[in-house]
Amino acid sequence: xxxxxxxxxxxxxxxxxxxxxGYHGTTIREIAEARGILSGSLYTHISSKEDLLFxxxxxxAAAFLSALEPIVRGQDDPKTKLKSGxxxxxxxxxxxxxxxxxxxxxxxxxxxxxxxxxxEKRDKYEALWSDLLAEGxxxxxxxxxxxxYLRILILSVGNWVYEWYKTSGELTPEGLADEFMAIILNGxxxx
Amino acid sequence: xxxxxxxxxxxxxxxxxxxxxGYHGTTIREIAEARGILSGSLYTHISSKEDLLFxxxxxxAAAFLSALEPIVRGQDDPKTKLKSGxxxxxxxxxxxxxxxxxxxxxxxxxxxxxxxxxxEKRDKYEALWSDLLAEGxxxxxxxxxxxxYLRILILSVGNWVYEWYKTSGELTPEGLADEFMAIILNGxxxx
DNA sequence: GTTACAAGCAAGCGATCGCTTGCTTGTAAA
DNA sequence: TTTACAAGCAAGCGATCGCTTGCTTGTAAC
Numbered sequence: 001x002x003x004x005x006x007x008x009x010x011x012x013x014x015x016x017x018x019x020x021x022g023y024h025g026t027t028i029r030e031i032a033e034a035r036g037i038l039s040g041s042l043y044t045h046i047s048s049k050e051d052l053l054f055x056x057x058x059x060x061a062a063a064f065l066s067a068l069e070p071i072v073r074g075q076d077d078p079k080t081k082l083k084s085g086x087x088x089x090x091x092x093x094x095x096x097x098x099x100x101x102x103x104x105x106x107x108x109x110x111x112x113x114x115x116x117x118x119x120e121k122r123d124k125y126e127a128l129w130s131d132l133l134a135e136g137x138x139x140x141x142x143x144x145x146x147x148x149y150l151r152i153l154i155l156s157v158g159n160w161v162y163e164w165y166k167t168s169g170e171l172t173p174e175g176l177a178d179e180f181m182a183i184i185l186n187g188x189x190x191x
Numbered sequence: 192x193x194x195x196x197x198x199x200x201x202x203x204x205x206x207x208x209x210x211x212x213g214y215h216g217t218t219i220r221e222i223a224e225a226r227g228i229l230s231g232s233l234y235t236h237i238s239s240k241e242d243l244l245f246x247x248x249x250x251x252a253a254a255f256l257s258a259l260e261p262i263v264r265g266q267d268d269p270k271t272k273l274k275s276g277x278x279x280x281x282x283x284x285x286x287x288x289x290x291x292x293x294x295x296x297x298x299x300x301x302x303x304x305x306x307x308x309x310x311e312k313r314d315k316y317e318a319l320w321s322d323l324l325a326e327g328x329x330x331x332x333x334x335x336x337x338x339x340y341l342r343i344l345i346l347s348v349g350n351w352v353y354e355w356y357k358t359s360g361e362l363t364p365e366g367l368a369d370e371f372m373a374i375i376l377n378g379x380x381x382x
Numbered sequence: 383g384t385t386a387c388a389a390g391c392a393a394g395c396g397a398t399c400g401c402t403t404g405c406t407t408g409t410a411a412a
Numbered sequence: 413t414t415t416a417c418a419a420g421c422a423a424g425c426g427a428t429c430g431c432t433t434g435c436t437t438g439t440a441a442c
Contacts (some may be wrong), residue, residue, distance in 0.1 A: 024215035025300060028400055040402075041420045049400065079380070105296070109216060142379045149370040150379065156351035157344050164343065179340040187378030188333045188341065189270070219430055231432075232390045240430065 010035060010045055011059070012098070014052040019098035023053055023106040053106065054114050060103030061121040063092045065128070072128045078136030079185070082154075085132055087177035089158040094165055094173055101162045129155065154184070201226060201236055202250070203289070205243040210289035214244055214297040244297065245305050251294030252312040254283045256319070263319045269327030270376070273345075276323055278368035280349040285356055285364050292353045320346065345375070 013034045017026040028049055032039040046052055067088040071081055093100040107118050129151050136142035142150075157180055171179070204225045208217040219240055223230040237243055258279040262272055284291040298309050320342050327333035333341075348371055362370065 022213060022215055022300070024213055027398080029398090037419085038421060039400085040422080040424095043401065044419055109213070136379075141381060143381050144377055145374040145379045146370050149367070150374060152351075152355065153344075153348050153371055153374055157347045159354075160343075160347035160351055163350075176340070179337050180344055183336040183341060183344055183375060183378070185378050185380040186335055187374070187376045188327075188336045189376040190332060190334050218428080220428090228389085229391060230430085231392080231394095234431065235389055 007045060010042075011052065011055055015056045015098040015102055018053065018056065018106055019101040023102070023109045050109075050111060050114070053102070054110060056099055056102050057107045057110065057118055058121075060092075060096070060099045061118055061125070063096060063099070064089065064103075064125050065121060067092050068125065068128050068132075072132045078132070078139055078141040081132050082136065082184075083177055083181050085129070086154060086158060086180060087174045089155075090161055090176050091173035093158065093161045094167070094170075094176075097162055097165065097167070104159055104162065126151070126155070150184075198236060201233075202243065202246055206247045206289040206293055209244065209247065209297055210292040214293070214300045241300075241302060241305070244293070245301060247290055247293050248298045248301065248309055249312075251283075251287070251290045252309055252316070254287060254290070255280065255294075255316050256312060258283050259316065259319050259323075263323045269323070269330055269332040272323050273327065273375075274368055274372050276320070277345060277349060277371060278365045280346075281352055281367050282364035284349065284352045285358070285361075285367075288353055288356065288358070295350055295353065317342070317346070341375075 010031075014026075014031050017030055017034065020026075021030075028042060029039040031052070032042045035042070068085055071084045071088060074081065076084065108115065110118065130147070133142065133147050133151055137147060161176070170176075201222075205217075205222050208221055208225065211217075212221075219233060220230040222243070223233045226233070259276055262275045262279060265272065267275065299306065301309065321338070324333065324338050324342055328338060352367070361367075
């Protein structure tokens with residue numbers, strides 16, 4: 001990342017507020033106050049409020065993509081890829097809760113052009129997951145379950161993490177992925 | 192529901208806009224325009240913008256609770272209860288997409304008192320699910336999988352439906368519940 | 383025919399919104 | 413010592429926010 005330290009600090013501050021109160025529920029004056037400057041001074045660093053949103057959301061998209069891509073393109077067996085992929089997704093969410101929530105929650109507040117850019121990256125991420133699962137079915141490692149709804153189930157579980165995860169006293173991303181994988185791989189029914 | 196027809200129509204209109212643009216992203220003038228009156232005239236029917244939000248969110252909470260409660264308190268076997276419960280949840284989301292999205296998305300914009308009221312109903316709903324799952328484990332119908340994370344997985348899948356469900360050409364709530372249940376009960380791993 | 387009231391209009395209130403402008407200041411290179 | 417510039421302040425712009433007020437109108441009961 002070529003983003004300077006103070007710029008990143010500003011994104012963190014804005015992300016924290018957007019995450020807590022939503023993009024439209026956060027004012028430029030609140031962001032400036034959290035930064036310790038006046039609202040007008042913010043415009044030395046940004047050109048608009050939407051700029052802040054876009055950078056946060058775009059960084060979030062990049063984090064998800066760069067975490068999953070090497071796993072899908074790698075050589076592990078599908079079961080390992082599935083577990084690693086879910087753990088990677090959960091790690092992105094839990095280690096950047098604010099940015100992840102803004103990415104998942106507020107990206108629709110972007111204008112048409114920038115929202116389309118993010119939509120593209122979301123589609124790309126979804127396609128990576130489809131590839132991962134398709135490989136598992138093709139190699140006979142997975143059976144049953146419609147691939148489409150399996151993908152939806154996995155991403156639902158991964159995305160919803162930001163709604164309930166508390167940073168203290170909780171399982172690690174890998175631990176959480178293990179819990180969910182146990183259910184997804186083996187099911188819960190007795191025979 | 193004792194809500195008059197025209198009041199409910201207003202909630203529907205507001206719910207649609209809140210769902211699309213968020214609570215803070217929707218203005219009282221937009222709601223009035225969608226209703227075909229001037230913004231000031233809205234206050235013949237409501238006492239504040241937050242009133243609209245609260246009614247929508249509170250109705251949403253009631254819909255989820257009243258759908259799940261008879262299932263949990265009923266006499267079906269746990270496996271049937273689980274499938275019915277998930278189908279009921281998905282039916283609430285898919286038949287009232289706007290209200291469900293506002294309930295899940297924008298309820299935190301409520302003031303302290305009313306947000307606490309909704310939090311209570313959310314906790315109650317979650318407890319119903321815990322009861323349902325606990326019965327399955329107690330009767331030996333479910334095995335493996337931490338009950339806590341099983342509940343989180345189920346609610347994640349059910350809640351995230353509003354993010355991707357399209358009303359046309361999609362499976363019914365029961366069909367979707369079948370798809371997800373096949374994965375959750377039997378898993379996807381080959382042996 | 384009168385009364386009563388729900389429903390809406392027209393106008394605009396004070397507050398706050400995102401953002402701009404003109405100016406000052408601290409700092410570091412030349 | 414001078415120069416240059418990034419960073420921030422002070423003030424306030426026009427627009428829009430949620431909401432209020434005083435008034436009109438359609439309708440239905442008596």
